[in-house]
Amino acid sequence: MRMFVALRVPVEAREDLETFLESRLDAFDVGWTPPEHWHLTLAFLGSVPERTLDDLTERLATAASRRSTVTLRLAGAGAIPDPFAARVLHLAPDLEPDARLELDRLSAAARTAATTSGIEVDGARFHPHVTLARSRHAMNAARWLQVMDTYRGPTWVADEIELVRSNLGEGRRHPRRHEVVNRFPLRWGQGG
Template sequence: MRLFVAVLPPVEAVEHLEEFLEPRREHGDFRWSPPDQAHVTLAFLPDVAEHLLDELGERLATAASRRRPLVARIAGGGAFPDVARGRLLHAGLDLGGEAGDDEELDRTATGARHAAVAAGTEVDGARFRPHVTLARLRRPADLTRWVRVLDTYAGPSWPLDELALVASYLGEGPRRRARHEVLATFPLGGREGRRAQSRPRP
């Protein structure tokens, strides 16, 4: 199974971002990400055997219980691999709470990755850089203007108080839009071993 561990912004935060982006969107080479799939990836697990799911869930629940909730908002933006030759446009994640919140989110991502490895599955991806993917480009382009626009944006704050384990099913056809399904959620700062609550994701 193709899975990832993520932070899922609430519907209100995603809708606020969409209201900001909609009048500014250009067609061109942009392939915009569906709003209902907005997320911040903490750990990408490209190929998880189904028999590992129970242990993975238990280890993620334990890892989440060791971290504290945060307050976050979607704000600012950037591009990967860089602004001058961007292939991916993204919004940023701002943690405006207590001192050390950025480090706490880094530790949360590290804990999720360690939990996956301990459960016996592979973790893919480079250094954790919190972001919400907005659009991808077929060819590299200078995204300076778009990043400047995004730098004027700051969405509403929301409690970052749980992690989600999400399955990603690749679609068919030329667009190959993935379908996401939330398998379970894990509260931050909760009691160790608390059972995850599954919930649907549109």
């Protein structure tokens, strides 16, 4: 099964961004990610065998208990792989240096928990972002970046990470589903 470890965008931040995007959705010919799927991925996990799930869960709980909460705000628009041949449109968190360092450490802890459980971690370097849309064809995203550059979302405190199973869809009738398998509170520095 395919899984990932993530920080969920909370309801109030999702609603603010949904309101901002509402009048702009038709301006871009892309496949929009459902707001309930908006998250910041800390680690993409390769195939996770059922037999490793208990070990992974235990290691993620330990890792989360050793990390601090992180204050986030979505504000920086981006395009992957680049603005002139974009396939993914996203927002990045606007972070203070200490928060960025803690987010990097949280991602490293999630990746370590997976690899020490015998699970391959996909991807290379950690680039925090929330995917908002995907395009089947490479597109010039300059207009998207210009529009989204004006957005500054509300701040929130991420106080837990989630282990999520990604159920890949098959066409429009069976869209991708995300199922939260477990949640782990971030406790370090909170007396917990």
